[in-house]
Amino acid sequence: MQVSLPTRNAVANGADPLISLVGVSKRFPNGTLALDNVDLNIPRGQLLSLIGLSGSGKSTLMRHLNGLHRPTAGKVTVMGVEVSSASNRQLRGVRRNIGFVFQQFGLVGRATCLENVLTGALGRLSGPRYGVWSYPKKLRSEAFDHLERVGLVNQAYQRADTLSGGQMQRVAIARSLMQQPQIMLADEPVASLDPESSAQVLDLLLRVAVEEQMTVIVTLHQVELALGWATRIVGLRDGRVVLDRDATTLKQEDAMEVYQRVDKNLAQPSNIAQPSNIATEPAPLALREK
Amino acid sequence: MSGAHVEPLMQSRVARPVAPKNWRHPTLLAIFIGIVAATTWSWLYLDMTLLTLFGGLSDLGNLLAYMFPPIWDNFPEALRATIETIWMALIGTTLAVTLSIPLAFLAARNTTPHPIVFAVARAVITLTRAIPTLVLAAVFSISLGIGPFPGIIALGLHSIGMIGKLFTEAIENTDYAPREAVLSTGTGKWQTILSTIVPQISPSCIGTALYRLDINLRESAVLGFVGAGGVGFLIQTELRGIDYQRAISAVSVIFVTITLIEIVSTRLRASIIGDHLSMPKKLNARSQARVARDQRLINTAISTRRLTPPWVYERVLRTTAAATFVALLIAALITIEMPLLSAYKYGDDLVRSIGRLFPPNFTFAREEIIVGMLETTAIGFTATLLGLVLAIPFGILSARNIIIRRAVVSAARGILLLIRGLPELIVAVLFVAAMGLGPVPGTLALSLGTATFMAKLIGDALEEVQESPREGVSATGASRVQEFFSAVVPQALPNLVSQTLYMLDVNLRSSTVLGIVGGGGIGFLLLGSIRVLDEATVGAIIITIFVLVYAIELLGSFVRWMVE
Numbered sequence: 001m002q003v004s005l006p007t008r009n010a011v012a013n014g015a016d017p018l019i020s021l022v023g024v025s026k027r028f029p030n031g032t033l034a035l036d037n038v039d040l041n042i043p044r045g046q047l048l049s050l051i052g053l054s055g056s057g058k059s060t061l062m063r064h065l066n067g068l069h070r071p072t073a074g075k076v077t078v079m080g081v082e083v084s085s086a087s088n089r090q091l092r093g094v095r096r097n098i099g100f101v102f103q104q105f106g107l108v109g110r111a112t113c114l115e116n117v118l119t120g121a122l123g124r125l126s127g128p129r130y131g132v133w134s135y136p137k138k139l140r141s142e143a144f145d146h147l148e149r150v151g152l153v154n155q156a157y158q159r160a161d162t163l164s165g166g167q168m169q170r171v172a173i174a175r176s177l178m179q180q181p182q183i184m185l186a187d188e189p190v191a192s193l194d195p196e197s198s199a200q201v202l203d204l205l206l207r208v209a210v211e212e213q214m215t216v217i218v219t220l221h222q223v224e225l226a227l228g229w230a231t232r233i234v235g236l237r238d239g240r241v242v243l244d245r246d247a248t249t250l251k252q253e254d255a256m257e258v259y260q261r262v263d264k265n266l267a268q269p270s271n272i273a274q275p276s277n278i279a280t281e282p283a284p285l286a287l288r289e290k
Numbered sequence: 291m292s293g294a295h296v297e298p299l300m301q302s303r304v305a306r307p308v309a310p311k312n313w314r315h316p317t318l319l320a321i322f323i324g325i326v327a328a329t330t331w332s333w334l335y336l337d338m339t340l341l342t343l344f345g346g347l348s349d350l351g352n353l354l355a356y357m358f359p360p361i362w363d364n365f366p367e368a369l370r371a372t373i374e375t376i377w378m379a380l381i382g383t384t385l386a387v388t389l390s391i392p393l394a395f396l397a398a399r400n401t402t403p404h405p406i407v408f409a410v411a412r413a414v415i416t417l418t419r420a421i422p423t424l425v426l427a428a429v430f431s432i433s434l435g436i437g438p439f440p441g442i443i444a445l446g447l448h449s450i451g452m453i454g455k456l457f458t459e460a461i462e463n464t465d466y467a468p469r470e471a472v473l474s475t476g477t478g479k480w481q482t483i484l485s486t487i488v489p490q491i492s493p494s495c496i497g498t499a500l501y502r503l504d505i506n507l508r509e510s511a512v513l514g515f516v517g518a519g520g521v522g523f524l525i526q527t528e529l530r531g532i533d534y535q536r537a538i539s540a541v542s543v544i545f546v547t548i549t550l551i552e553i554v555s556t557r558l559r560a561s562i563i564g565d566h567l568s569m570p571k572k573l574n575a576r577s578q579a580r581v582a583r584d585q586r587l588i589n590t591a592i593s594t595r596r597l598t599p600p601w602v603y604e605r606v607l608r609t610t611a612a613a614t615f616v617a618l619l620i621a622a623l624i625t626i627e628m629p630l631l632s633a634y635k636y637g638d639d640l641v642r643s644i645g646r647l648f649p650p651n652f653t654f655a656r657e658e659i660i661v662g663m664l665e666t667t668a669i670g671f672t673a674t675l676l677g678l679v680l681a682i683p684f685g686i687l688s689a690r691n692i693i694i695r696r697a698v699v700s701a702a703r704g705i706l707l708l709i710r711g712l713p714e715l716i717v718a719v720l721f722v723a724a725m726g727l728g729p730v731p732g733t734l735a736l737s738l739g740t741a742t743f744m745a746k747l748i749g750d751a752l753e754e755v756q757e758s759p760r761e762g763v764s765a766t767g768a769s770r771v772q773e774f775f776s777a778v779v780p781q782a783l784p785n786l787v788s789q790t791l792y793m794l795d796v797n798l799r800s801s802t803v804l805g806i807v808g809g810g811g812i813g814f815l816l817l818g819s820i821r822v823l824d825e826a827t828v829g830a831i832i833i834t835i836f837v838l839v840y841a842i843e844l845l846g847s848f849v850r851w852m853v854e
Contacts, residue, residue, distance in 0.1 A: 035621050042331075043503055061469075066474055068470065068473070068474065091476075092476040092477070092478065093476065094476070095473070095474055095475060095476035095477075096475065096476030097476075097477075099475075100471065100474035100475070102467060102470070102471050104467040105467070105471070106467040106468045106470060106471025106472070107468060107471070108468045108485070108486055108490065109490075110488045110489050110490065110492075110493070111489050112599065114599075119475065119485045119486075121473050122472065122475060122476075122477040122481045122482075122485060123475050123476030123477055125481075127481070127485035128480050128481045128485070129481065129484065129485060130479075130484050130485070130488060130489075132597075133596065134601050137597050140597040141595070141597060144595055144597070151590060154589075156591075156592055157588045157591055157592065157599055157600055157602070158588070165369075172471065175471075175475070176475070177426070178475075179475050179476070196349060226529075
């Protein structure tokens with residue numbers, strides 16, 4: 001089955017992209033090639049979903065956007081700053097404008113929810129802070145507002161490790177809102193949650209993104225979830241972009257191709273033994289037209 | 291189906307798998323044989339016999355008889371000296387914690403700014419650990435004079451070795467997820483560390499500090515032996531003057547103090563480290579009322595949008611503890627009359643007194659150094675063996691999951707707590723007074739200290755074993771003793787081996803200072819050289835001690851790494 005990509009260029013031809021990756025490759029010190037020559041342009045206001053198997057490079061790609069990882073080759077530009085070669089100071093400036101929601105929430109369990117949300121304001125403040133009292137009152141009040149927005153104001157003075165997974169992720173979202181970001185990245189935000197909490201968290205993420213007119217990139221395992229809300233779907237496999245489509249014209253079966261191909265290989269061990277077979281096939285999903 | 295099962299069984303009888311040859315086994319075996327040989331040599335070198343052991347007991351009985359009836363006329367003096375001892379331990383521990391915090395961040399793999407800084411910070415931590423407090427105090431007293439200051443500074447510097455090491459481990463064990471998440475909001479390095487690493491490590495660091503305070507209280511009780519303040523001086527004077535009836539008052543005051551403070555600090559540590567989530571929910575009426583009150587406070591704070599955290603029970607407790615600590619510290623600084631403002635001057639003196647140890651002179655007292663080190667090593671090995679023999683039964687009796695009768699467990703733990711109440715060196719002084727000078731009383735005192743410490747480690751190791759293998763073995767119809775040997779011992783053994791090596795390491799350090807109270811080993815020569823201001827020889831002895839202790843520590847960590 002073939003997936004062509006007519007929409008990709010159309011998207012890229014829009015206004016000056018907010019995020020652009022040009023020929024980005026990443027090889028980890030242990031030799032794994034996590035990203036392989038990725039080109040991607042994301043305009044302002046887009047709701048993009050990144051799909052692919054575990055290990056396909058989704059998380060690595062996300063971490064390149066805010067400079068947690070630096071590429072081995074290629075260029076990453078975010079809001080006009082070349083993240084791939086930015087100084088620490090520039091990098092902090094970029095990160096301040098990017099909310100990042102993690103699969104494992106990244107909350108300090110022993111601190112209260114309010115304190116966790118307040119850490120989202122650290123980028124605006126100078127110097128280290130410890131404890132609620134060390135933040136200006138105005139920011140504390142703001143943190144309350146954000147907790148209210150994610151529906152957890154009653155838990156403000158509760159320790160974060162007393163919450164359920166879904167609640168923790170909502171606190172993490174409140175922390176990102178505290179940054180007043182222009183871009184929201186969410187790396188498998190619902191992978192460790194039950195279906196009901198997943199729906200709640202994704203719902204919340206999208207509502208605030210639309211309200212704040214943020215550009216959103218969410219990586220997801222579940223294609224159905226991705227198709228439900230995204231305006232654009234990008235599929236990764238083995239560090240390469242293998243699918244890039246307008247979500248409205250994409251059928252679920254097409255998207256499943258990103259996953260199924262690997263299953264086929266598993267069923268036919270000979271394919272694994274000779275990876276060159278894959279490369280010489282007429283590349284049904286490969287999107288780089290050279 | 292059944293045929294398919296029979297076939298491989300038949301085959302396995304033909305080609306029985308041979309135990310794989312692991313390269314680690316011969317090395318471990320060689321180390322084990324080496325340790326056994328060294329222990330045997332030590333036993334013979336010290337002329338230990340079972341007769342000496344029991345003879346020592348009767349001597350001790352005589353000493354106790356001399357102590358009765360006690361004369362309490364110097365009780366106020368003993369109390370004053372004991373309070374000074376507490377203040378010294380408090381200031382020394384605070385000093386060590388203050389110095390350890392920055393050092394630990396530089397020495398932790400995940401926070402160090404540079405590999406060179408990392409190596410230097412680690413080296414400082416190891417170096418401070420290798421030189422016993424009493425030796426440091428003796429050296430510092432040359433330039434700082436008699437009194438509590440050299441003792442406090444010695445406590446502060448030596449404690450860095452343990453506190454710094456444990457703080458570093460706490461930092462390295464933190465979860466990376468919060469750090470990555472906060473870093474992603476555009477924070478600087480130190481903002482991130484303060485907001486994510488510090489909250490994660492603070493309970494375990496407070497626990498470590500309290501634990502060290504316990505140890506330092508015991509250490510500072512004997513600093514008086516080298517003239518560095520505290521109750522030790524009083525005890526030594528009275529025992530030297532054969533004033534046994536008076537000595538008992540000072541000994542009992544410090545004993546009661548140490549035991550009480552250990553009980554309090556154990557409670558405190560359990561409530562700080564014990565995460566309230568993992569604690570059993572014992573909802574008695576009192577804690578129910580407390581939870582309800584906390585909830586009311588939180589609700590009011592939220593409905594009125596109070597921007598400061600409400601005073602819930604935990605916060606009240608924490609603030610009270612912190613305020614008490616600050617008050618005690620101020621009291622200590624005032625009582626001891628710490629010259630904080632002229633600290634720089636003392637720093638200068640310290641550096642100079644360390645400088646005078648160089649260049650070390652190994653030749654002047656070569657024979658004595660060699661004999662002293664041999665004796666020290668022999669004491670260390672023998673005391674570890676004797677301590678282990680005593681510790682095994684007590685350790686088993688104090689494990690709650692092995693011994694069903696709670697009364698037995700409580701009795702075993704109570705006895706251990708009481709023996710721990712007397713610091714090793716005070717026990718050594720008593721034994722020396724009863725049995726005369728020489729390595730045997732020193733060895734016995736050290737064995738007793740080892741036994742209590744080791745018994746606790748054995749008890750903890752046994753309590754950590756998993757239950758399911760025990761159930762499995764019991765289900766096959768094994769007796770309780772059989773089940774203990776086949777399901778509990780194999781699980782606890784690697785831990786116990788590394789703890790024993792750690793104990794050997796600790797004992798070699800302790801045996802270097804036994805000589806200061808006449809308990810044999812290099813300490814006697816060390817104190818003598820300090821008294822006659824032969825600093826070059828002192829330097830040589832310290833370097834020799836460092837090499838020995840460091841070698842044993844390396845051996846210990848190598849074996850720990852091998853047994854995983």
